Amino acid sequence: xxxxxxxxxxxxxxxxxxxxxxxxxxxxxxxxxxxxxxxxxxxxxxxxxxxxxxxxxxxxxxxxxxxxx
Amino acid sequence: xxxxxxxxxxxxxxxxxxxxxxxxxxxxxxxxxxxxxxxxxxxxxxxxxxxxxxxxxxxxxxxxxxxxxxxxxxxxxxxxxxxxxxxxxxxxxxxxxxxxxxxxxxxxxxxxxxxxxxxxxxxxxxxxxxxxxxxxxxxxxxxxxxxxxxxxxxxxxxxxxxxxxxxxxxxxxxxxxxxxxxxxxxxxxxxxxxxxxxxxxxxxxxxxxxxxxxx
Numbered sequence: 001x002x003x004x005x006x007x008x009x010x011x012x013x014x015x016x017x018x019x020x021x022x023x024x025x026x027x028x029x030x031x032x033x034x035x036x037x038x039x040x041x042x043x044x045x046x047x048x049x050x051x052x053x054x055x056x057x058x059x060x061x062x063x064x065x066x067x068x069x
Numbered sequence: 070x071x072x073x074x075x076x077x078x079x080x081x082x083x084x085x086x087x088x089x090x091x092x093x094x095x096x097x098x099x100x101x102x103x104x105x106x107x108x109x110x111x112x113x114x115x116x117x118x119x120x121x122x123x124x125x126x127x128x129x130x131x132x133x134x135x136x137x138x139x140x141x142x143x144x145x146x147x148x149x150x151x152x153x154x155x156x157x158x159x160x161x162x163x164x165x166x167x168x169x170x171x172x173x174x175x176x177x178x179x180x181x182x183x184x185x186x187x188x189x190x191x192x193x194x195x196x197x198x199x200x201x202x203x204x205x206x207x208x209x210x211x212x213x214x215x216x217x218x219x220x221x222x223x224x225x226x227x228x229x230x231x232x233x234x235x236x237x238x239x240x241x242x243x244x245x246x247x248x249x250x251x252x253x254x255x256x257x258x259x260x261x262x263x264x265x266x267x268x269x270x271x272x273x274x275x276x277x278x279x280x281x282x283x284x
Contacts, residue, residue, distance in 0.1 A: 026233050029240075030205050032186040037206035040101040040113075049096050052118050053089070056125050 088128050091137050092121065098207070102142055105202040106149050108191050116152065120145040139213045146199065146217060189239040197232035204229050 099120055103113035123144050124131075131140055190198055196218070203214040204225065211229075215222040 022237065025237055029186050029233060029236055032184055033190070033202065033206040036184075036187050036190075037101045037105060037202065040104045041097040043097070043100070045093075045096045045100070046114065048114065049118060049121065050093075052121060053093070053125070056122060 084133070085128070087133075088131070089125075092124060092141075095138055095141055096121070098138060099141055099145055102145055102202065102207060103149070105190070105206065106146070106199065116145060116149055119148050119152070123148060136213060139209065139217055142203070142207075142209075143217045143219075150195075185240055186236065189236050192239055193232055193235055197228050197235060200225050200228035201232035201236075205233075 096117065099117040100113060103116040103120070104110060107113045107116060120141060124141055127144070131137065190201070193201070199218060200214060203209045203217060204211060207214075209217070211222050211225050215225045218225060
């Protein structure tokens with residue numbers, strides 16, 4: 001439904017060449033965004049994060065330790 | 070306080086250690102999503118760490134077998150907006166400063182190293198940016214992105230479409246947003262929305278396109 005409308009409108013505006021160009025640019029933008037995202041995702045996880053999990057663990061251990069004993 | 074041991078507890082419940090392993094594996098993506106939302110490294114890592122703590126504390130509410138990544142991203146997103154609301158409340162004068170410096174000071178420092186596209190991303194509305202990141206970079210389905218952003222699937226679709234278009238407009242406008250040609254602003258998507266609204270005022274909102282559009 002949405003797509004139908006879009007096609008109708010852009011066809012009236014201009015032939016396919018323009019929309020092809022737009023799609024190509026959108027793909028390029030998509031690549032750029034994925035690169036930004038993947039670059040961060042591929043960084044090694046900073047030690048802070050692992051320390052944090054360890055701290056949470058310790059806190060919980062104390063808590064449950066108190067309950068048990 | 071007893072000395073803490075960093076090793077795994079033998080008494081740990083197996084489901085807890087599974088959850089923890091999965092959580093650890095997803096930290097890189099939490100950092101990536103946080104960075105895309107905040108636009109700066111330090112704030113992003115704080116946000117991702119807050120998320121980690123929240124996730125661990127609420128692990129009992131996670132349904133095993135469902136999408137943990139989407140669950141974590143939902144927490145991160147909520148945290149992002151609530152931190153920001155709190156920051157605004159606590160320091161109302163910051164708002165003024167934020168308006169003086171487009172994108173915020175820290176963003177600008179980082180912007181120097183960023184591509185035009187990534188810089189342009191900072192100028193999208195929050196709604197468009199998050200939708201585009203989730204779908205366009207994070208690889209989430211429209212359905213999962215909708216669940217994360219708490220909106221209808223159709224709303225996500227239209228936000229992503231508008232985000233892509235706005236990015237192109239910004240990039241074409243090169244220096245200033247004001248330079249974006251007004252005719253292009255007569256934006257097909259917006260026209261379609263307006264037409265849809267006019268044509269079927271009583272339609273059931275199956276696309277969700279009319280919902281939560283303004284902010």
